[in-house]
Amino acid sequence: MTRAIEHNTLNQSHITDKTQTQKELKDRNERLELVLEATGAGVWDYDLVNNRNYIDKRCKAILGYEENEITDELEEWRSRWYIEDSEKIAEAIRLCEEGKTDQFDLEYRLQHKNGSYLWVRSIGRFIYNEQCEPIRAVGTISDITKYKEAEDRIIENENKFKDFARAIPDVSAIVDEDGRYIEVFGNKKHTLMPNLEMVGRTFHELFPAELADLMLEDIRLVIETGENRSMIREMDIGSVKRYFEGRTAPMQYQVNGKKTAVVVVSDITERYEVERMLKFTYELQRKSDFINDILSGNISLTEKTLEMAEKLKINFRGSLCCFLINVLGHSDKDQKDQRINDHSKQMVNRLIYLISNNTNYLVWNNCDKIGVLCESNLINDSNTPKDLTQSSIMTASELKAFLSNAEHGLTISIGISDFHSGIDCIKNSYKEAWNTLISAQCQIHKDGGVFHYKDVGLFQILSLIYEQDYSSEFVRKMIGCIIDYDKEKGSDLLITLEEILQSNNLKDAANRLYIHYKTLVFRKRRIEEILGVSLESVDTRLALAAAIKLHRLINTSISLLKRTPKRGG
Structure with missing residues (x-):
């Protein structure tokens, strides 16, 4: 009797455990069903031992089929692989079969019922026996076509943006609030640092501290205020001085929690030089006309004239001498050709521009010659006539060498006057330099030279009467x-x-x-x-x-x- 009671009790317990297990299994299946339904994923199960494949109705629905419209055969599904994806799918299966990995996560394309191809994501794993032989593979498939299309559009837009940024001659960059380059676009030869990788590096790693501080201040100010800024910087790139215009604008984009700004840098050296040259040419024309009018007698040197001269930054009140420079190039032998005349004028203007930018002398265009007025204190602190004469000859020689280096193939002759002071100093200096230059031209000086008024000998007397x-x-x-x-x-x-x-x-x-x-x-x-x-x-x-x-x-x-x-x- 007791044994019967114990047996019944055990049976009842077994039934209860089985019922509980079935309930838990049902609950898990329901939860799995809910997850699969929510994600739209389908389940597949492949028995490698018996070569049987199971494809659930969701997998078939993804490809547009009803459950009974397509078989579960493995070859049926392999035939739907996109041909360019076949190799990577086969490689993933091979690695699992060889035991090098027990799971995989692949994105590939399958053919839809309508003939098009869908992107799917297949996540699965292999199950092995005690001998580590694969006996089963299970996994899920989900449709990721919309995600891939969106990703492709994003990549396409990014590529368009990068191609556009690379195509324009400007250099553009995304920089964070610490002055670190996130992205850099543009033609490599136009970048500020053509031989260095800029991405990931900061302003202070690439530029001098003072310049880097200014650049970082601009970036932070733009990010803080949300307003665009622009600036022009002068920089030495190698041995060449160049000018850059930078335009900075804030961005909504953040990197590692840091705010960013976009910076567009344009090399405006050529434009800047053209603008400077145009301004210089205008000022040179005004100055040259004024001085030539004084020399020709069209303007008298009065106190009012001297005040006008000072507005043009011309000082006639000190002691000065005149250099008159005659320049001949290879093309100057035939002055009948108008193109050669134009070339000569351009050359003279270019040389005047170089002298003006590299000295403190007053330079003007005396038609095809270059006039230079030197104040005594600019070339020698001594007031001794002998010292001033030697200093003026040395200065003129240095000027001749400078012009020869700047423009090869020139024949340069320079006539130098004595130093003069007073209201007529410019006329007296110019006349002596002119007569010195003529005296030099009378003699054979094939390579040009530097000639001082005191050294022309008899020509000093003759120059006083030759116009009579x-x-x-x-x-x-x-x-x-x-x-x-x-x-x-x-x-x-x-x-x-x-x-x-x-x-x-x-x-x-x-x-x-x-x-x-x-x-x-x-x-x-x-x-x-x-x-x-x-x-x-x-x-x-x-x-x-x-x-x-x-x-x-x-x-x-x-x-x-x-x-x-x-x-x-």
Whole structure:
């Protein structure tokens, strides 16, 4: 009796446990069903031992089929793999079969009933026996097509944005509130730091501290106020000075909890230089017209004029000297070509611009020549005339070297005046520099040079009279016959005469002319016959020498005056 009671009790307990287990299993299945229904996922189960596959109705519904419209056969589902995804699916299965992993998470495409392809996400795992052999694979499939389409649109938009940002010549960047570069776009050769990776680095890691502080202040101010800002910075990139315009605007985008701003940087060096050149050209024209009008006598130097000069930043009140620079390029040999004339003018303006930017001298355009006024205190602290003369020659030599380096292939001649003070200082300085330049042109200086007024010798006296009417009359009277003879016969007796007058004796003159001594003696007699004078007279020789130099002076002056305004004084 007791045993029967115990047996019944055990049976009742077993029934209760089984009922409880069934209830729990039912509850779990219901919960799983709710989860699958909520996520829209379908379940699949593949028995590797018996090669049986189970596909639930949700999996089939994802592909547009009713439960009985498509089989559970594995080959049926493999035939629906998108061909380009087949390799990665097979690779995931192989890794699981070899025991290298027991689970997988794949995104791939399956063919829908209507022939299109859907993106699905398959999450599954393999189950192994005691010998670690795969015996079963289970998992779920969910439709992620809308998610993938949205992702593709996001990627497409990002690519469009990046392509656009890279296409424009400006450099653009996303920077956080700490001045750290999050993204950098733009042509690599246009970036501020072309040889460095900027993403992930801060302003202070890339730029000098003072500049980095200013850049960071701009970023934080834009983020704080929500207002756009712009600025222009001057920077040394290598050995070249360049100008950049930066425009900064706040963004809603955050990175690691930090606010950001977008920065667009444009290299405006060329535009900036053009604007500076236009402004400089305008100011240069006003200044040059003013000075040339003074030199030509159109404007008198009065106290009012001096006040006008000071407004143009021209100081005529100190002690100054004048450099007059004549520049010839390879193309200046044929001045009849208008294009060559235009090129010469552009070259002169460019050289004036260089001098103005690199010195404190007053520079102006004297037609095809460059005028430079130097105050004595700018080139030498001494007031000793000898020291000032040497300093002015040295300064002019340095200026000549500077221009030669800036523009190769030029022939540069510079005439230097003495220092002058007072109301007429500019006229006196300019006239001496002009006469010095003419005197240099009268002599053979193929490579140009630097010439001071004190070193022109006899030309100092001749320059005072060559503009007068009687100077031409004096030349005609003294050597007119020789000039006419050379033109008619095609000879060079004037050159022979000049060499005789400059030499100590006829043998020296013959050597310098590369002719035989007897030939020179014959030429000397012929010259004396034409002129009707004896070359043995000291006074005659001096007069003839002065006439030849004055002749050269007049001809050179006429040549230079063709492109130069009338001089005052």
